[in-house]
Amino acid sequence: MGAFKKMELAVGVFVALGLAAFFMLAMKVSNIAELGEDKGYKVTARFENIGGLKVRAPVTLAGVRIGRVVGIGLDTHTYEAVVTLSIEPRYDRLPTDSSASILTSGVLGEQYVGLEPGGMDEYLKNGGALKLTQSALVLEKLIGHMLTNAVSGDNPPAKTP
């Protein structure tokens, strides 16, 4: 084997190692598994306030991830946020009266959509809508409520004669 052939072999090994490193970064480190074309069926949910929800946020049911948020829009008539959820086709037995709420994982975690199954016999299909929704908890509003409650609690209601 000539010196040049050996060098070619070494370069080949080097390039293979580099490509293997990228393969590992793509498969093991990043979320390529979710990048495949979106086969899930789409369901919309309307929220008064979505807080810090982002596109690609997980959609979970009983803590199990069943899909993700694929779109966030605003209905300019009702001023509600319209969130499009893509749910994996194998979870096709979600009752139509399921409810969606925006929850936070941990104290400082990211926000996600949590579904609660309802009791209807009909199941959600592509293009369906979730009617029952619960908005994100906005910390400032919560504190505002607590303060007003505290203030009104301090002043007992005027006695009626």
Added chain:
Amino acid sequence: MIDGLRRLGRSTLFWLNRLGRATLFLLRLLSALPTLAKRPGLAIRQLYSVGVLSLPIIAMSGLFVGMVLGLQGYANLVDFGATSSLGRVVALSLARELGPVLAALLYAARAGSALTAEIGLMKATEQLSAMQMMAVDPFARVYAPRFVAGIIAMPLLAGIFTAVGILGGYFVAVQQLGVDSGAFWSQMQSTVKLFDDVINGVVINSVVFGWVANWIAVFEGYDAIPTSEGISLATTRTVVNTSLVVLAVDFVLTALFFGV
């Protein structure tokens, strides 16, 4: 006062002059690429010296950087009971910044300096003039193969650095400190994005860094004063300028990718 202004003007003109020469040099380098495509063996030979021979230092540094990130991350996250996010901390810091930047700095020190010294010495011993005498274009025969090989090597080295670093972090976090292996990988996979972090973070960054580092290294060799002192000066300049420019370009790229 007047002397100071004069010196300022002179050094400004000097730098502008060099920048212009470097740009013209780059253009000639690019125009020599078609000739290189006919003889890829030249680039493979260079890929061996800048890529394969840089592999040990890159892999070792990556391993240690990853291990340090694992240790430091653990020490800081354990106060919040958030050690399960260690995987994401290690992977994001490596993929977005440390991998490509440190690989580029190590590359400048390990390969860039060698490129400059080699070309400078070729110039000093009049090998380049001899080539021109024989109607061999040194751009196609000497500069372009080194430049191209460096640009190919840089992303591969950065990818290896990042991957080895993550494995080093995994070793420290999971094997030594007892972080849950499942949480380590799943937190990493749920945060690291293929396009934003791996493609933009590692690949694009390191291609740009490779471009900059090799451009500077080859140009400094081309522009070196052909004396032993001139070559040592040029080698130093390669390492210093590459480090500064890589860090500055990294800021610009980060602002582009992650800024608002």
